[in-house]
Amino acid sequence: MKIIDAKVHDVRFPTAAAGDGSDAINRGDYSAAYVELHTESGLFGAGFTFTNGRGNEIACAAIEALSHHVVGRTLEEIFADPVTFWRSLSADVQLRWLGPEKGVIHMATGALVNAVWDLRAKAEGKPMWRLLAEMPAEELVNSVDFHHITDAITPAEALELLADDGGYAERLAVLERDGFPSYTTSVGWLGYPDEQVRELTRAAYAQGWRAMKMKVGGPISDDIRRARLIREEIGPDALLMMDANQVWDVDEAIANMAVLAEVNPYWIEEPTHADDVLGHAAVARAVNQLSEGRCRVATGEVAANRVIFKQLMQADAIQVCQIDACRVGGVNEVLSILLMAAKFGVPVCPHAGGVGLCEYVQHLSIFDYLRLGRSLDGRMVEYVAHLHEHFEDPITVVEGRYRLPAKPGYSVTFKPESIEQFSFPDGPAWR
Amino acid sequence: MKIIDAKVHDVRFPTAAAGDGSDAINRGDYSAAYVELHTESGLFGAGFTFTNGRGNEIACAAIEALSHHVVGRTLEEIFADPVTFWRSLSADVQLRWLGPEKGVIHMATGALVNAVWDLRAKAEGKPMWRLLAEMPAEELVNSVDFHHITDAITPAEALELLADDGGYAERLAVLERDGFPSYTTSVGWLGYPDEQVRELTRAAYAQGWRAMKMKVGGPISDDIRRARLIREEIGPDALLMMDANQVWDVDEAIANMAVLAEVNPYWIEEPTHADDVLGHAAVARAVNQLSEGRCRVATGEVAANRVIFKQLMQADAIQVCQIDACRVGGVNEVLSILLMAAKFGVPVCPHAGGVGLCEYVQHLSIFDYLRLGRSLDGRMVEYVAHLHEHFEDPITVVEGRYRLPAKPGYSVTFKPESIEQFSFPDGPAWR
Numbered sequence A, B: 001m002k003i004i005d006a007k008v009h010d011v012r013f014p015t016a017a018a019g020d021g022s023d024a025i026n027r028g029d030y031s032a033a034y035v036e037l038h039t040e041s042g043l044f045g046a047g048f049t050f051t052n053g054r055g056n057e058i059a060c061a062a063i064e065a066l067s068h069h070v071v072g073r074t075l076e077e078i079f080a081d082p083v084t085f086w087r088s089l090s091a092d093v094q095l096r097w098l099g100p101e102k103g104v105i106h107m108a109t110g111a112l113v114n115a116v117w118d119l120r121a122k123a124e125g126k127p128m129w130r131l132l133a134e135m136p137a138e139e140l141v142n143s144v145d146f147h148h149i150t151d152a153i154t155p156a157e158a159l160e161l162l163a164d165d166g167g168y169a170e171r172l173a174v175l176e177r178d179g180f181p182s183y184t185t186s187v188g189w190l191g192y193p194d195e196q197v198r199e200l201t202r203a204a205y206a207q208g209w210r211a212m213k214m215k216v217g218g219p220i221s222d223d224i225r226r227a228r229l230i231r232e233e234i235g236p237d238a239l240l241m242m243d244a245n246q247v248w249d250v251d252e253a254i255a256n257m258a259v260l261a262e263v264n265p266y267w268i269e270e271p272t273h274a275d276d277v278l279g280h281a282a283v284a285r286a287v288n289q290l291s292e293g294r295c296r297v298a299t300g301e302v303a304a305n306r307v308i309f310k311q312l313m314q315a316d317a318i319q320v321c322q323i324d325a326c327r328v329g330g331v332n333e334v335l336s337i338l339l340m341a342a343k344f345g346v347p348v349c350p351h352a353g354g355v356g357l358c359e360y361v362q363h364l365s366i367f368d369y370l371r372l373g374r375s376l377d378g379r380m381v382e383y384v385a386h387l388h389e390h391f392e393d394p395i396t397v398v399e400g401r402y403r404l405p406a407k408p409g410y411s412v413t414f415k416p417e418s419i420e421q422f423s424f425p426d427g428p429a430w431r
Helices: A056-069 A075-080 A082-090 A103-124 A128-133 A137-142 A155-161 A168-178 A194-206 A220-234 A250-263 A277-290 A306-314 A330-344 A357-372 A416-422 B056-069 B075-080 B082-090 B103-124 B128-133 B137-142 B155-162 B168-178 B194-206 B220-234 B250-263 B277-290 B306-314 B330-344 B357-372 B416-422
Strands: A003-012 A031-039 A044-051 A180-188 A211-215 A239-243 A267-269 A296-299 A381-383 B003-012 B031-039 B044-051 B180-188 B211-215 B239-243 B267-269 B296-299 B381-383
Touching (some): A003 A056, A003 A416, A031 A056, A031 A103, A044 A056, A044 A103, A056 A103, A056 B056, A056 B103, A075 A103, A082 A103, A082 A330, A137 A155, A155 A330, A180 A194, A180 A220, A180 A357, A194 A220, A220 A239, A220 A250, A250 A267, A250 A277, A277 A296, A277 B277, A277 B306, A357 A381, B003 B056, B003 B416, B031 B103, B044 B056, B056 B082, B056 B103, B075 B082, B082 B103, B082 B330, B103 B330, B128 B330, B128 B357, B137 B155, B155 B330, B155 B357, B168 B357, B180 B194, B180 B220, B180 B239, B194 B211, B211 B220, B220 B250, B250 B267, B250 B277, B277 B296, B306 B330, B357 B381
Parallel strands (some): A180 A381, A239 A267, A267 A296, B180 B381, B211 B239, B239 B267
Antiparallel strands (some): A003 A031, A031 A044, B003 B031, B031 B044
16 A cells, blocks of 8 residues: 655644643644645545644644655555664654754654554554554564663563463453543643632533643642642542643752642642653652652653653653653654553553544553553543544543544544644634 | 844755765755844844754744744843743743754754844954853843753852853963864764775874864774774874764663773763763763773763753763754853853863854853863864855864954854855755
């Protein structure tokens, strides 16, 4: 199956005005630098990287710049030597300089690589989670670029982690029956007034949610007031997570978490700058000790690549690994991170929200449970209520749990009418 | 002085075909995403970020996306509150997602911020080094965003590091007499055959160079053969530096440096992935021990921002700090890194080469010596022979030493005819 064209679309949703997605550092118009890889057969693969609005055109330009590594190849060729394919994008001798393996150019790699995997899953008639979960261990390991992570995990160790334990069918039955656990971030954006937070929290609790995340990183007096309000609504047993979106310095994070400890947070997410491995390690030591192990450090949504995740785990800097499906270089690199998380015993709770991120990451968590993590303990997929209506195969969440996707592919194919409506700058929504 | 327009140019030089700039991971057409900030007065500020060819249009698009934070402002406004200005670019609530503070979007920030400083230096009639070196300590400290680095350095510590020690005039006299030490990388690109390396080494030695850098990271048998050849030409006392351009894994770097120890390397640059702080620390421990402290670890040319540099220093991962003028967010962020290097006692040897990087960084090293590092011991600016003829105020290097730039500005203003000739894709050089 030959890829003959890459069609790139700049798709943006005007979410900033409503305060949705507002946190200590972002106020975004949720957007997708979206690509469809078309084949002679008529089947196409879809992928995107998520952005926050302005600059989505830069991500689109980066996808265009990389697309010559994809167009003209066959699916068979690509999957016969997946690491060579992956490196043709991530280690292009000229484009690599723009990262390396980080920021716009790496996000564009993620969009294209995910589109290739989507195409394969569609061609095989399987949802992505099933394509991955039914793949022989050798093929999964051969899909991973171990360059720069062999000091943390080797291909031999990866094979062992993926070995059949006889429990696959049972785990699959659990997911088919119960769905995959999740938590909601739709209650506590910084842009919402207190009363809206209270109403949303109450509604979410009534809908069955027992784990909720709020944004922190404003004035600490506001943070603790809102935290008490949410804790009041959800009672002592439900989980309350906090997300600082990197706004604090290291010492500030430690001091603020001492104040917020009063409401018994389950995790603090992005307590400081995303690149600060040593800083996260210092915060983790302090927060773990202060809470006698009840409060964890979580990060990953803007961790640039497998080398940052490697160090976060080597340094005991995180107790929750928040992979993102399209910040790193797509499925191949996500696999390397899932393997390291399994080796280091760090539960994976993917970053979602934005637009299409829930659609993406549900597949990754399901695969992780079936083949690597093998436990639901401490595993949750983030849930945000926005923008699912624009996808051909949107998520289904019932009583706070993701139902297994059944349609072929990676679930991120936009409806044509949504592309048209929200194309920037010429779609009707933006004119 | 009001900035009324930002003119962006995609300027590329066809260097890849000649093997110039070829190393273990790059093979580039040296390029600049170049911006001129025009004012009503007719004076303009010039800045650029360096890229490796393909993708330069992405960096240009990022400069365009950020330029609305600059156009319409006055120089006086910007320098009245430099951190607020700097954050308007580095922490734009939508564009930050594309980094954060890394890759294309941060390189674009560097281009624009440098252009603003160039404009100021031209307006005051001073070369950049003099503008900085004559600035009161308070103003320098007020130009630095300490966000996310206060666990390594505080404004109060920065003020102390910048305090007058009475030796300024003497240091300036040394530079005026002798120039600033440098080393050359023009001898040992991987793309050059052995005989070319031998001839270039011999010629460089004859021109007065006593410090030379070779590229490594090919087959180790090639690396050691070329290293012996260069050592043979330069004798036992001259310095031989090695640059692996990130190609090795951590354990591989340690093993290969055990082989290369035979030729007594002065430093190993980028032994592994640029983001791998812990990996660099492991290599540094091994290499320092193996060489009894003679061989250092150097890195920085693709270190994304001050947070990465902070950690490299906190973890004792580098003994040579290789700032780049336009990979990080321009002069303001470079100042933060120079301050940390001074505090941690790490000598600064800037990354140069490419196109225009020598022009930029000479100013930074001169300032560092005059106000912070205050020693020439172990300090060298990289020198590469290419492409200086395209600048209005090119570097002058005599007997292996940079002479002090005298013209106003940051020395990176392209000649109009070079912009025209090498504009991509429509300039005569590319048609």
